[in-house]
Amino acid sequence: MNTRNKIDDLFREAMTGYQVEPSIGLWRRIERRFFPPSKYRPSGLITSILLLIVAGLMPWILIPANDQAEKEPTLPAGNIREGYLIQSDNPEQIHQNRNYKTDLPERTFSIKPVVYLENPVDPAGDPSAQFLASITDPSEDPAIFPILSANQVDYTLSLEREPDPVSFYADKWLYRMPSLRSGLMDPGSFSTDILSVPHISLTSAFSPKYENDYFRKAEISAGINFNPSIVFYDPNPYNKMLGAEAVIHYKISAFSIMSGIGFSRMEDIGSYQVNYKTKDSVGFYLRVVSFTVDPRNPGQITYVLEEEPIYDSVPHYIIEDKTNYYSYIDIPLAFGYTFLQKSRVSLTASAGVKFSVLVDKQEPTVDFWISDAELIDIERQVPARMNTNWRFIAGLDFGYLFTEKFSLHLEPVFEQYISPVYAKQPGYKPRKPYVTGVRAGIRYNF
Amino acid sequence: MLGVCMRYCKNRIDAEDVMQDGFIKVFTQIHKFRREGSLEGWIKRIMINAAIDNYQSNLKYSFHEDVSEIVQSAVMDDHPDEDDDLADELNISREKLMEMIQELPDGYRMVFNLYAIESYNHKDIASLLGISENTSKTQLLKARKALRKKIEALLQHNHVNRVTTI
16 A cells, blocks of 8 residues: 555646547557558459459350350351251241141241251251241242242242132232251252342351451440559558540451540658657756765765756657649550450450650648647658659450440459659669559440 | 556657557457456556556666665655645646656656556556666655655745745
Protein backbone atom coordinates (compact mmCIF):
# COMPACT_ATOMS: atom_id res chain seq x y z
CA MET A 1 0.00 0.00 0.00
CA ASN A 2 1.43 3.32 -0.96
CA THR A 3 2.15 5.80 1.74
CA ARG A 4 -0.28 8.68 1.65
CA ASN A 5 1.33 11.88 0.48
CA LYS A 6 -0.36 15.20 -0.21
CA ILE A 7 1.63 15.85 -3.35
CA ASP A 8 0.61 12.44 -4.61
CA ASP A 9 -3.00 13.06 -3.68
CA LEU A 10 -2.99 16.43 -5.36
CA PHE A 11 -1.78 15.05 -8.65
CA ARG A 12 -3.80 11.85 -8.44
CA GLU A 13 -7.05 13.74 -7.95
CA ALA A 14 -6.18 16.23 -10.68
CA MET A 15 -5.14 13.62 -13.21
CA THR A 16 -7.98 11.18 -12.57
CA GLY A 17 -10.39 11.57 -15.44
CA TYR A 18 -8.30 14.26 -17.03
CA GLN A 19 -9.05 14.18 -20.74
CA VAL A 20 -7.21 15.66 -23.67
CA GLU A 21 -8.64 15.68 -27.16
CA PRO A 22 -6.29 13.93 -29.59
CA SER A 23 -5.47 15.66 -32.83
CA ILE A 24 -7.02 14.62 -36.12
CA GLY A 25 -3.58 13.66 -37.34
CA LEU A 26 -3.25 11.09 -34.56
CA TRP A 27 -6.38 9.21 -35.63
CA ARG A 28 -5.18 9.33 -39.20
CA ARG A 29 -1.82 7.88 -38.23
CA ILE A 30 -3.46 5.16 -36.14
CA GLU A 31 -5.72 4.27 -39.03
CA ARG A 32 -2.79 4.14 -41.40
CA ARG A 33 -0.70 2.01 -39.11
CA PHE A 34 -3.51 -0.37 -38.36
CA PHE A 35 -4.81 -0.49 -41.90
CA PRO A 36 -1.66 0.11 -43.92
CA PRO A 37 -2.27 0.59 -47.63
CA SER A 38 -0.98 -2.51 -49.32
CA LYS A 39 1.27 -2.11 -52.29
CA TYR A 40 0.16 -5.48 -53.53
CA ARG A 41 -3.48 -6.41 -53.72
CA PRO A 42 -4.04 -9.96 -54.86
CA SER A 43 -7.74 -9.33 -55.32
CA GLY A 44 -6.99 -6.96 -58.22
CA LEU A 45 -4.90 -9.55 -59.96
CA ILE A 46 -7.42 -12.30 -59.26
CA THR A 47 -10.22 -10.11 -60.57
CA SER A 48 -8.30 -9.53 -63.78
CA ILE A 49 -7.68 -13.25 -64.22
CA LEU A 50 -11.32 -14.04 -63.55
CA LEU A 51 -12.40 -11.44 -66.09
CA LEU A 52 -10.12 -13.03 -68.65
CA ILE A 53 -11.60 -16.45 -67.94
CA VAL A 54 -15.17 -15.17 -68.04
CA ALA A 55 -14.51 -13.31 -71.28
CA GLY A 56 -13.08 -16.47 -72.76
CA LEU A 57 -16.12 -18.49 -71.73
CA MET A 58 -18.69 -15.96 -72.85
CA PRO A 59 -19.10 -17.30 -76.41
CA TRP A 60 -19.96 -20.75 -75.11
CA ILE A 61 -22.27 -19.27 -72.50
CA LEU A 62 -24.19 -17.06 -74.91
CA ILE A 63 -24.40 -19.25 -77.99
CA PRO A 64 -27.45 -21.56 -77.92
CA ALA A 65 -26.73 -25.24 -77.80
CA ASN A 66 -28.17 -25.94 -81.26
CA ASP A 67 -25.60 -23.62 -82.75
CA GLN A 68 -22.97 -26.12 -81.87
CA ALA A 69 -23.84 -27.80 -85.14
CA GLU A 70 -22.17 -24.86 -86.85
CA LYS A 71 -18.78 -26.00 -85.72
CA GLU A 72 -16.35 -27.14 -88.26
CA PRO A 73 -17.90 -29.98 -90.20
CA THR A 74 -16.04 -33.17 -90.78
CA LEU A 75 -15.83 -34.49 -94.25
CA PRO A 76 -17.78 -37.73 -94.53
CA ALA A 77 -16.47 -40.74 -96.37
CA GLY A 78 -17.62 -41.34 -99.91
CA ASN A 79 -17.96 -39.24 -103.02
CA ILE A 80 -18.77 -35.64 -102.35
CA ARG A 81 -21.01 -33.93 -104.84
CA GLU A 82 -22.31 -30.47 -105.27
CA GLY A 83 -25.99 -29.87 -105.60
CA TYR A 84 -28.90 -27.88 -104.31
CA LEU A 85 -31.05 -28.20 -101.34
CA ILE A 86 -34.67 -27.39 -101.82
CA GLN A 87 -36.49 -26.91 -98.59
CA SER A 88 -39.85 -25.74 -97.59
CA ASP A 89 -40.02 -23.01 -95.04
CA ASN A 90 -42.41 -25.22 -93.11
CA PRO A 91 -40.88 -28.64 -93.43
CA GLU A 92 -42.89 -30.05 -90.61
CA GLN A 93 -46.01 -29.73 -92.71
CA ILE A 94 -44.67 -31.60 -95.66
CA HIS A 95 -45.11 -35.30 -95.77
CA GLN A 96 -43.79 -37.94 -98.03
CA ASN A 97 -46.44 -39.24 -100.26
CA ARG A 98 -45.79 -42.40 -102.14
CA ASN A 99 -49.27 -42.39 -103.56
CA TYR A 100 -49.05 -38.76 -104.73
CA LYS A 101 -52.29 -38.03 -103.05
CA THR A 102 -51.30 -36.18 -99.97
CA ASP A 103 -52.87 -32.82 -99.61
CA LEU A 104 -50.06 -30.42 -98.53
CA PRO A 105 -50.73 -26.84 -97.61
CA GLU A 106 -47.21 -25.47 -98.03
CA ARG A 107 -46.13 -23.46 -100.99
CA THR A 108 -42.89 -21.60 -100.24
CA PHE A 109 -39.42 -22.91 -100.79
CA SER A 110 -35.80 -22.02 -100.42
CA ILE A 111 -33.08 -23.26 -102.66
CA LYS A 112 -29.41 -23.09 -101.83
CA PRO A 113 -26.29 -24.78 -103.05
CA VAL A 114 -24.89 -27.56 -100.91
CA VAL A 115 -22.51 -30.45 -101.05
CA TYR A 116 -23.66 -33.91 -100.29
CA LEU A 117 -22.70 -37.55 -100.36
CA GLU A 118 -23.44 -39.28 -103.58
CA ASN A 119 -23.87 -42.61 -101.84
CA PRO A 120 -24.92 -41.96 -98.31
CA VAL A 121 -24.23 -44.65 -95.81
CA ASP A 122 -27.69 -44.39 -94.43
CA PRO A 123 -29.92 -42.83 -97.02
CA ALA A 124 -33.13 -41.53 -95.74
CA GLY A 125 -35.97 -43.18 -97.46
CA ASP A 126 -36.19 -44.42 -100.99
CA PRO A 127 -33.87 -42.40 -103.22
CA SER A 128 -35.94 -43.11 -106.26
CA ALA A 129 -39.07 -41.64 -104.87
CA GLN A 130 -38.15 -38.73 -102.70
CA PHE A 131 -40.62 -36.07 -102.15
CA LEU A 132 -39.55 -32.66 -103.23
CA ALA A 133 -42.13 -30.06 -102.66
CA SER A 134 -45.69 -29.06 -102.89
CA ILE A 135 -47.35 -25.95 -104.08
CA THR A 136 -50.82 -24.72 -104.54
CA ASP A 137 -50.15 -22.98 -107.81
CA PRO A 138 -46.88 -23.38 -109.68
CA SER A 139 -47.28 -20.11 -111.49
CA GLU A 140 -47.01 -18.21 -108.25
CA ASP A 141 -43.74 -19.68 -107.18
CA PRO A 142 -40.60 -18.09 -108.66
CA ALA A 143 -38.34 -20.88 -107.65
CA ILE A 144 -40.09 -24.12 -108.21
CA PHE A 145 -41.70 -23.30 -111.51
CA PRO A 146 -38.43 -22.91 -113.44
CA ILE A 147 -37.32 -26.19 -112.04
CA LEU A 148 -40.42 -27.82 -113.24
CA SER A 149 -40.14 -26.17 -116.61
CA ALA A 150 -36.54 -27.20 -117.14
CA ASN A 151 -36.87 -30.71 -115.82
CA GLN A 152 -40.29 -31.86 -116.83
CA VAL A 153 -39.00 -35.23 -117.76
CA ASP A 154 -37.77 -35.87 -114.29
CA TYR A 155 -40.84 -34.69 -112.52
CA THR A 156 -44.17 -36.16 -111.99
CA LEU A 157 -46.83 -33.66 -111.52
CA SER A 158 -50.00 -34.64 -109.90
CA LEU A 159 -52.80 -32.56 -108.76
CA GLU A 160 -54.84 -33.65 -105.89
CA ARG A 161 -57.80 -31.49 -105.78
CA GLU A 162 -59.77 -31.06 -102.68
CA PRO A 163 -63.24 -29.83 -103.13
CA ASP A 164 -63.31 -26.16 -102.48
CA PRO A 165 -66.40 -24.38 -103.57
CA VAL A 166 -64.91 -20.95 -103.13
CA SER A 167 -61.48 -20.92 -104.74
CA PHE A 168 -59.61 -22.94 -107.25
CA TYR A 169 -56.34 -22.13 -105.45
CA ALA A 170 -57.34 -24.28 -102.60
CA ASP A 171 -56.36 -27.15 -104.82
CA LYS A 172 -53.02 -28.69 -104.03
CA TRP A 173 -50.24 -29.47 -106.41
CA LEU A 174 -47.70 -32.07 -105.64
CA TYR A 175 -44.38 -32.35 -107.44
CA ARG A 176 -42.00 -35.21 -107.31
CA MET A 177 -38.48 -35.46 -108.51
CA PRO A 178 -35.77 -38.10 -108.28
CA SER A 179 -33.02 -37.23 -105.89
CA LEU A 180 -30.38 -39.02 -104.00
CA ARG A 181 -31.55 -37.85 -100.68
CA SER A 182 -34.57 -36.17 -99.38
CA GLY A 183 -34.55 -32.56 -100.40
CA LEU A 184 -31.34 -32.85 -102.40
CA MET A 185 -31.24 -32.33 -106.10
CA ASP A 186 -28.50 -33.47 -108.38
CA PRO A 187 -27.32 -30.48 -110.41
CA GLY A 188 -27.47 -32.66 -113.48
CA SER A 189 -31.20 -32.76 -113.08
CA PHE A 190 -31.68 -29.16 -113.99
CA SER A 191 -29.96 -26.05 -115.16
CA THR A 192 -28.34 -23.84 -112.58
CA ASP A 193 -28.82 -20.92 -114.92
CA ILE A 194 -32.49 -21.27 -114.59
CA LEU A 195 -32.31 -21.57 -110.85
CA SER A 196 -30.24 -18.41 -110.60
CA VAL A 197 -28.78 -19.44 -107.29
CA PRO A 198 -25.16 -18.72 -106.52
CA HIS A 199 -22.71 -21.48 -107.08
CA ILE A 200 -20.83 -22.73 -104.08
CA SER A 201 -17.66 -24.67 -104.33
CA LEU A 202 -16.79 -27.71 -102.37
CA THR A 203 -13.85 -25.93 -100.79
CA SER A 204 -15.75 -22.90 -99.65
CA ALA A 205 -18.52 -25.07 -98.31
CA PHE A 206 -16.22 -26.58 -95.74
CA SER A 207 -13.38 -24.13 -95.24
CA PRO A 208 -14.95 -21.46 -93.01
CA LYS A 209 -14.64 -22.72 -89.50
CA TYR A 210 -16.75 -20.14 -87.77
CA GLU A 211 -18.68 -18.10 -90.21
CA ASN A 212 -20.31 -14.94 -89.09
CA ASP A 213 -22.05 -12.81 -91.61
CA TYR A 214 -22.32 -9.92 -89.21
CA PHE A 215 -18.64 -9.59 -88.59
CA ARG A 216 -17.69 -10.23 -92.14
CA LYS A 217 -19.26 -6.91 -93.04
CA ALA A 218 -17.57 -4.88 -90.28
CA GLU A 219 -14.22 -3.91 -91.69
CA ILE A 220 -14.08 -0.37 -90.31
CA SER A 221 -15.55 0.51 -86.96
CA ALA A 222 -15.40 3.40 -84.53
CA GLY A 223 -16.05 3.22 -80.85
CA ILE A 224 -15.78 4.82 -77.48
CA ASN A 225 -14.41 3.05 -74.45
CA PHE A 226 -14.44 3.58 -70.71
CA ASN A 227 -11.35 2.24 -69.02
CA PRO A 228 -11.23 1.86 -65.21
CA SER A 229 -7.91 0.44 -64.04
CA ILE A 230 -5.65 -0.09 -61.08
CA VAL A 231 -2.06 1.09 -61.25
CA PHE A 232 0.41 -0.98 -59.29
CA TYR A 233 3.27 1.22 -58.25
CA ASP A 234 6.40 0.17 -56.48
CA PRO A 235 6.98 0.97 -53.68
CA ASN A 236 3.82 3.05 -53.53
CA PRO A 237 0.61 1.09 -53.16
CA TYR A 238 -1.90 0.57 -55.94
CA ASN A 239 -4.03 3.48 -57.05
CA LYS A 240 -7.00 4.03 -59.29
CA MET A 241 -6.93 5.22 -62.88
CA LEU A 242 -9.94 6.19 -64.95
CA GLY A 243 -9.80 6.70 -68.68
CA ALA A 244 -11.98 7.22 -71.73
CA GLU A 245 -11.02 7.02 -75.37
CA ALA A 246 -12.35 7.24 -78.91
CA VAL A 247 -10.89 4.64 -81.24
CA ILE A 248 -11.08 3.45 -84.82
CA HIS A 249 -10.65 -0.17 -85.85
CA TYR A 250 -9.73 -1.32 -89.31
CA LYS A 251 -10.16 -5.00 -89.90
CA ILE A 252 -8.72 -7.14 -92.66
CA SER A 253 -9.89 -10.69 -92.40
CA ALA A 254 -9.05 -11.81 -88.88
CA PHE A 255 -6.45 -9.09 -88.38
CA SER A 256 -7.19 -5.61 -87.17
CA ILE A 257 -5.43 -2.41 -86.24
CA MET A 258 -6.71 0.04 -83.66
CA SER A 259 -5.80 3.60 -82.82
CA GLY A 260 -7.42 6.70 -81.40
CA ILE A 261 -7.09 9.25 -78.64
CA GLY A 262 -7.97 9.09 -75.00
CA PHE A 263 -7.88 10.89 -71.70
CA SER A 264 -6.90 9.31 -68.41
CA ARG A 265 -6.60 10.50 -64.85
CA MET A 266 -4.61 8.51 -62.33
CA GLU A 267 -3.82 8.70 -58.66
CA ASP A 268 -0.51 8.32 -56.92
CA ILE A 269 0.69 8.68 -53.36
CA GLY A 270 2.88 11.70 -52.79
CA SER A 271 5.04 11.03 -49.73
CA TYR A 272 6.69 13.91 -47.98
CA GLN A 273 9.13 13.88 -45.08
CA VAL A 274 8.36 16.76 -42.76
CA ASN A 275 11.42 17.71 -40.75
CA TYR A 276 10.85 19.72 -37.58
CA LYS A 277 12.44 20.26 -34.23
CA THR A 278 11.16 20.58 -30.72
CA LYS A 279 12.68 21.57 -27.41
CA ASP A 280 13.13 18.25 -25.64
CA SER A 281 14.71 17.30 -22.37
CA VAL A 282 17.86 15.44 -23.29
CA GLY A 283 19.16 14.73 -19.82
CA PHE A 284 20.11 16.53 -16.63
CA TYR A 285 23.05 17.89 -14.76
CA LEU A 286 23.67 17.96 -11.04
CA ARG A 287 23.55 21.40 -9.58
CA VAL A 288 25.22 22.08 -6.25
CA VAL A 289 22.61 23.60 -4.00
CA SER A 290 24.75 23.82 -0.90
CA PHE A 291 27.61 22.16 0.80
CA THR A 292 28.79 21.75 4.33
CA VAL A 293 32.23 21.20 5.71
CA ASP A 294 32.55 18.92 8.67
CA PRO A 295 34.51 20.97 11.26
CA ARG A 296 35.77 17.80 12.82
CA ASN A 297 37.05 16.58 9.51
CA PRO A 298 37.81 19.57 7.24
CA GLY A 299 38.76 17.32 4.37
CA GLN A 300 35.18 15.99 4.12
CA ILE A 301 32.68 18.16 2.28
CA THR A 302 29.05 17.14 2.00
CA TYR A 303 27.26 18.43 -1.10
CA VAL A 304 23.53 18.80 -1.60
CA LEU A 305 22.81 18.28 -5.28
CA GLU A 306 19.79 18.80 -7.48
CA GLU A 307 19.16 17.50 -10.93
CA GLU A 308 18.37 20.14 -13.51
CA PRO A 309 16.94 19.00 -16.82
CA ILE A 310 18.75 20.02 -19.96
CA TYR A 311 16.67 21.05 -22.92
CA ASP A 312 17.86 21.08 -26.46
CA SER A 313 16.45 21.43 -29.91
CA VAL A 314 15.90 17.87 -31.11
CA PRO A 315 15.10 17.14 -34.74
CA HIS A 316 12.15 14.90 -35.57
CA TYR A 317 10.40 13.95 -38.73
CA ILE A 318 7.09 12.51 -39.81
CA ILE A 319 6.02 11.09 -43.15
CA GLU A 320 2.93 12.69 -44.62
CA ASP A 321 1.16 11.09 -47.55
CA LYS A 322 -0.98 12.99 -50.01
CA THR A 323 -2.97 11.76 -52.98
CA ASN A 324 -1.76 13.31 -56.19
CA TYR A 325 -3.73 13.33 -59.44
CA TYR A 326 -2.22 13.26 -62.91
CA SER A 327 -4.07 13.71 -66.19
CA TYR A 328 -2.81 12.36 -69.49
CA ILE A 329 -3.69 12.43 -73.16
CA ASP A 330 -3.25 8.89 -74.46
CA ILE A 331 -2.66 7.68 -77.99
CA PRO A 332 -3.01 3.91 -78.32
CA LEU A 333 -1.88 1.80 -81.25
CA ALA A 334 -2.66 -1.89 -81.15
CA PHE A 335 -2.87 -4.86 -83.46
CA GLY A 336 -5.43 -7.57 -83.01
CA TYR A 337 -6.23 -11.04 -84.18
CA THR A 338 -9.77 -12.35 -84.05
CA PHE A 339 -9.38 -16.01 -83.34
CA LEU A 340 -13.01 -16.68 -82.60
CA GLN A 341 -15.94 -15.25 -84.52
CA LYS A 342 -19.17 -17.06 -84.16
CA SER A 343 -22.73 -15.96 -84.52
CA ARG A 344 -22.85 -12.58 -82.78
CA VAL A 345 -19.79 -12.90 -80.61
CA SER A 346 -16.10 -12.52 -81.24
CA LEU A 347 -12.94 -12.90 -79.26
CA THR A 348 -9.93 -10.83 -80.22
CA ALA A 349 -6.47 -10.75 -78.72
CA SER A 350 -4.61 -7.49 -79.15
CA ALA A 351 -1.27 -5.99 -78.27
CA GLY A 352 0.43 -2.69 -78.92
CA VAL A 353 1.69 0.46 -77.30
CA LYS A 354 0.22 3.56 -75.76
CA PHE A 355 1.88 6.95 -75.72
CA SER A 356 0.86 9.29 -72.92
CA VAL A 357 1.45 12.99 -72.47
CA LEU A 358 1.05 14.58 -69.05
CA VAL A 359 -1.31 17.52 -69.39
CA ASP A 360 -2.25 18.30 -65.80
CA LYS A 361 -1.12 17.45 -62.29
CA GLN A 362 -2.56 18.17 -58.87
CA GLU A 363 -0.15 17.74 -56.00
CA PRO A 364 -1.60 19.04 -52.71
CA THR A 365 0.78 20.73 -50.34
CA VAL A 366 1.55 19.33 -46.90
CA ASP A 367 -0.04 21.07 -43.93
CA PHE A 368 2.27 21.29 -40.96
CA TRP A 369 -0.06 20.67 -38.04
CA ILE A 370 2.29 20.47 -35.04
CA SER A 371 1.79 23.73 -33.26
CA ASP A 372 4.57 23.67 -30.68
CA ALA A 373 7.32 22.66 -33.08
CA GLU A 374 9.48 24.50 -35.54
CA LEU A 375 9.32 23.40 -39.14
CA ILE A 376 12.73 22.80 -40.74
CA ASP A 377 11.80 21.73 -44.23
CA ILE A 378 9.62 19.36 -46.24
CA GLU A 379 11.35 16.79 -48.43
CA ARG A 380 9.55 15.20 -51.31
CA GLN A 381 10.03 11.44 -51.19
CA VAL A 382 8.43 10.45 -54.49
CA PRO A 383 10.17 11.95 -57.53
CA ALA A 384 8.39 14.16 -60.01
CA ARG A 385 6.38 12.65 -62.82
CA MET A 386 7.72 12.28 -66.32
CA ASN A 387 5.91 14.34 -68.93
CA THR A 388 5.66 11.49 -71.42
CA ASN A 389 5.38 7.76 -71.10
CA TRP A 390 5.31 4.67 -73.26
CA ARG A 391 3.31 1.69 -72.24
CA PHE A 392 2.94 -1.80 -73.62
CA ILE A 393 -0.71 -2.77 -73.77
CA ALA A 394 -2.37 -6.13 -74.24
CA GLY A 395 -5.94 -7.27 -73.97
CA LEU A 396 -8.51 -9.88 -74.76
CA ASP A 397 -11.60 -8.31 -76.29
CA PHE A 398 -14.98 -9.94 -76.07
CA GLY A 399 -17.41 -8.45 -78.60
CA TYR A 400 -21.14 -8.93 -78.81
CA LEU A 401 -23.00 -7.65 -81.85
CA PHE A 402 -26.40 -6.65 -80.60
CA THR A 403 -27.50 -5.10 -83.89
CA GLU A 404 -26.03 -5.35 -87.34
CA LYS A 405 -24.13 -2.09 -86.79
CA PHE A 406 -23.48 -1.80 -83.08
CA SER A 407 -21.44 -4.07 -80.89
CA LEU A 408 -20.61 -4.05 -77.20
CA HIS A 409 -17.09 -4.79 -76.08
CA LEU A 410 -15.54 -5.85 -72.82
CA GLU A 411 -11.79 -6.24 -72.71
CA PRO A 412 -9.60 -7.06 -69.72
CA VAL A 413 -6.38 -5.17 -70.35
CA PHE A 414 -2.87 -5.26 -69.01
CA GLU A 415 -0.44 -2.41 -69.39
CA GLN A 416 3.23 -2.28 -68.52
CA TYR A 417 5.17 0.97 -68.46
CA ILE A 418 8.11 0.76 -70.81
CA SER A 419 9.59 4.06 -69.68
CA PRO A 420 9.85 5.11 -66.01
CA VAL A 421 6.89 6.97 -64.64
CA TYR A 422 9.07 9.07 -62.33
CA ALA A 423 11.90 11.39 -63.18
CA LYS A 424 15.40 10.38 -62.18
CA GLN A 425 16.24 11.12 -58.57
CA PRO A 426 19.41 10.10 -56.75
CA GLY A 427 18.79 7.15 -54.51
CA TYR A 428 15.46 6.39 -56.09
CA LYS A 429 15.21 3.42 -58.41
CA PRO A 430 13.32 4.13 -61.66
CA ARG A 431 9.84 2.74 -61.33
CA LYS A 432 7.80 1.18 -64.15
CA PRO A 433 4.37 0.38 -62.76
CA TYR A 434 1.93 -1.99 -64.36
CA VAL A 435 -1.78 -1.59 -64.85
CA THR A 436 -4.70 -3.99 -64.88
CA GLY A 437 -8.17 -2.94 -65.83
CA VAL A 438 -11.14 -3.37 -68.07
CA ARG A 439 -11.95 -1.56 -71.27
CA ALA A 440 -15.69 -1.44 -71.83
CA GLY A 441 -17.25 0.27 -74.80
CA ILE A 442 -19.56 0.39 -77.74
CA ARG A 443 -18.54 0.24 -81.39
CA TYR A 444 -20.25 1.23 -84.61
CA ASN A 445 -19.48 -0.98 -87.56
CA PHE A 446 -19.51 0.87 -90.87
CA MET B 1 -6.37 8.05 -23.02
CA LEU B 2 -4.27 10.85 -24.41
CA GLY B 3 -4.34 12.39 -20.94
CA VAL B 4 -2.81 9.22 -19.53
CA CYS B 5 -0.14 9.14 -22.23
CA MET B 6 0.69 12.80 -21.72
CA ARG B 7 1.49 12.18 -18.08
CA TYR B 8 4.20 9.75 -19.13
CA CYS B 9 5.71 11.88 -21.87
CA LYS B 10 7.51 15.14 -22.02
CA ASN B 11 5.25 16.65 -24.63
CA ARG B 12 2.12 16.10 -26.61
CA ILE B 13 3.94 14.83 -29.68
CA ASP B 14 5.52 11.96 -27.79
CA ALA B 15 2.22 11.30 -26.06
CA GLU B 16 0.46 10.93 -29.38
CA ASP B 17 3.17 8.54 -30.51
CA VAL B 18 2.64 6.48 -27.40
CA MET B 19 -1.11 6.54 -27.81
CA GLN B 20 -0.71 5.46 -31.40
CA ASP B 21 1.41 2.48 -30.35
CA GLY B 22 -1.04 1.73 -27.58
CA PHE B 23 -4.02 1.67 -29.88
CA ILE B 24 -2.25 -0.64 -32.28
CA LYS B 25 -1.76 -3.02 -29.37
CA VAL B 26 -5.38 -2.62 -28.34
CA PHE B 27 -6.57 -3.52 -31.82
CA THR B 28 -4.25 -6.46 -32.17
CA GLN B 29 -4.70 -7.81 -28.64
CA ILE B 30 -8.39 -7.17 -28.12
CA HIS B 31 -9.08 -10.92 -28.17
CA LYS B 32 -7.02 -11.22 -25.00
CA PHE B 33 -9.38 -8.99 -23.06
CA ARG B 34 -10.94 -11.34 -20.46
CA ARG B 35 -13.63 -9.04 -19.10
CA GLU B 36 -12.20 -9.55 -15.66
CA GLY B 37 -12.06 -5.80 -15.30
CA SER B 38 -13.33 -2.82 -17.20
CA LEU B 39 -12.34 -2.32 -20.80
CA GLU B 40 -11.25 1.18 -19.93
CA GLY B 41 -8.87 -0.12 -17.29
CA TRP B 42 -7.50 -2.72 -19.69
CA ILE B 43 -6.85 -0.12 -22.35
CA LYS B 44 -5.31 2.19 -19.78
CA ARG B 45 -2.85 -0.52 -18.74
CA ILE B 46 -1.92 -1.04 -22.35
CA MET B 47 -1.29 2.68 -22.74
CA ILE B 48 0.89 2.69 -19.64
CA ASN B 49 2.86 -0.28 -20.94
CA ALA B 50 3.24 1.48 -24.28
CA ALA B 51 4.55 4.53 -22.43
CA ILE B 52 7.03 2.37 -20.53
CA ASP B 53 8.16 0.74 -23.78
CA ASN B 54 8.60 4.15 -25.32
CA TYR B 55 10.53 5.37 -22.32
CA GLN B 56 12.85 2.39 -22.31
CA SER B 57 13.45 2.52 -26.05
CA ASN B 58 14.40 6.18 -25.82
CA LEU B 59 16.37 5.87 -22.64
CA LYS B 60 19.38 8.11 -23.05
CA TYR B 61 20.56 8.25 -19.49
CA SER B 62 20.34 5.49 -17.00
CA PHE B 63 19.14 6.17 -13.49
CA HIS B 64 21.78 7.80 -11.42
CA GLU B 65 21.93 5.70 -8.34
CA ASP B 66 23.95 6.74 -5.39
CA VAL B 67 23.35 5.56 -1.88
CA SER B 68 24.45 8.77 -0.27
CA GLU B 69 22.13 10.70 -2.52
CA ILE B 70 19.25 8.44 -1.59
CA VAL B 71 19.86 9.08 2.08
CA GLN B 72 20.23 12.77 1.44
CA SER B 73 17.04 12.97 -0.56
CA ALA B 74 15.15 10.87 1.91
CA VAL B 75 16.14 13.19 4.69
CA MET B 76 15.19 16.23 2.66
CA ASP B 77 11.80 14.80 1.83
CA ASP B 78 10.92 13.93 5.35
CA HIS B 79 8.53 16.82 5.86
CA PRO B 80 5.01 15.55 5.12
CA ASP B 81 3.43 18.32 7.13
CA GLU B 82 4.75 20.84 4.68
CA ASP B 83 3.05 18.98 1.86
CA ASP B 84 -0.21 19.12 3.78
CA ASP B 85 0.05 22.86 4.20
CA LEU B 86 1.06 23.36 0.65
CA ALA B 87 -1.67 21.30 -0.95
CA ASP B 88 -4.48 22.55 1.22
CA GLU B 89 -4.39 26.05 -0.15
CA LEU B 90 -3.61 25.30 -3.74
CA ASN B 91 -5.85 26.13 -6.61
CA ILE B 92 -3.83 25.08 -9.61
CA SER B 93 -5.38 24.08 -12.90
CA ARG B 94 -5.11 20.54 -14.19
CA GLU B 95 -3.30 21.79 -17.26
CA LYS B 96 -0.64 23.39 -15.09
CA LEU B 97 -0.24 20.25 -13.03
CA MET B 98 0.11 18.25 -16.23
CA GLU B 99 2.84 20.61 -17.38
CA MET B 100 4.67 20.09 -14.10
CA ILE B 101 4.59 16.33 -14.54
CA GLN B 102 5.75 16.60 -18.12
CA GLU B 103 8.63 18.83 -17.12
CA LEU B 104 10.00 16.21 -14.78
CA PRO B 105 13.02 14.26 -15.97
CA ASP B 106 12.00 11.03 -17.61
CA GLY B 107 12.89 8.74 -14.72
CA TYR B 108 11.15 10.93 -12.13
CA ARG B 109 8.08 11.16 -14.29
CA MET B 110 7.79 7.45 -14.86
CA VAL B 111 8.13 6.51 -11.21
CA PHE B 112 5.90 9.30 -9.94
CA ASN B 113 3.13 8.38 -12.34
CA LEU B 114 3.31 4.70 -11.54
CA TYR B 115 3.51 5.17 -7.80
CA ALA B 116 1.49 8.27 -7.02
CA ILE B 117 -1.22 8.07 -9.66
CA GLU B 118 -1.44 4.44 -10.75
CA SER B 119 -0.75 3.16 -7.18
CA TYR B 120 1.90 0.65 -8.14
CA ASN B 121 4.29 -0.35 -5.37
CA HIS B 122 8.05 0.06 -5.66
CA LYS B 123 8.58 -3.64 -6.26
CA ASP B 124 6.29 -3.60 -9.30
CA ILE B 125 7.76 -0.35 -10.55
CA ALA B 126 11.25 -1.74 -10.26
CA SER B 127 10.18 -4.77 -12.24
CA LEU B 128 8.43 -2.72 -14.92
CA LEU B 129 11.26 -0.27 -15.41
CA GLY B 130 14.11 -2.68 -14.87
CA ILE B 131 15.53 -0.79 -11.93
CA SER B 132 16.09 -1.52 -8.26
CA GLU B 133 13.51 -0.72 -5.63
CA ASN B 134 15.91 1.77 -4.06
CA THR B 135 16.23 3.59 -7.33
CA SER B 136 12.46 3.68 -7.63
CA LYS B 137 12.18 5.18 -4.16
CA THR B 138 14.85 7.74 -4.94
CA GLN B 139 13.19 8.78 -8.14
CA LEU B 140 9.86 9.14 -6.38
CA LEU B 141 11.29 11.34 -3.66
CA LYS B 142 13.09 13.49 -6.16
CA ALA B 143 9.98 13.78 -8.23
CA ARG B 144 7.95 14.91 -5.25
CA LYS B 145 10.61 17.40 -4.34
CA ALA B 146 10.76 18.76 -7.86
CA LEU B 147 7.01 19.05 -8.02
CA ARG B 148 6.86 20.78 -4.68
CA LYS B 149 9.44 23.21 -5.89
CA LYS B 150 7.48 23.93 -9.04
CA ILE B 151 4.33 24.48 -7.05
CA GLU B 152 6.09 26.89 -4.75
CA ALA B 153 7.57 28.73 -7.65
CA LEU B 154 4.13 29.05 -9.12
CA LEU B 155 2.74 30.33 -5.87
CA GLN B 156 5.52 32.87 -5.54
CA HIS B 157 4.90 33.97 -9.05
CA ASN B 158 1.30 34.54 -8.17
CA HIS B 159 2.39 36.65 -5.17
CA VAL B 160 1.02 34.29 -2.64
CA ASN B 161 2.24 35.23 0.76
CA ARG B 162 3.58 32.05 1.90
CA VAL B 163 7.01 31.17 3.15
CA THR B 164 8.09 27.67 2.57
CA THR B 165 11.36 26.05 3.05
CA ILE B 166 12.46 23.00 1.14
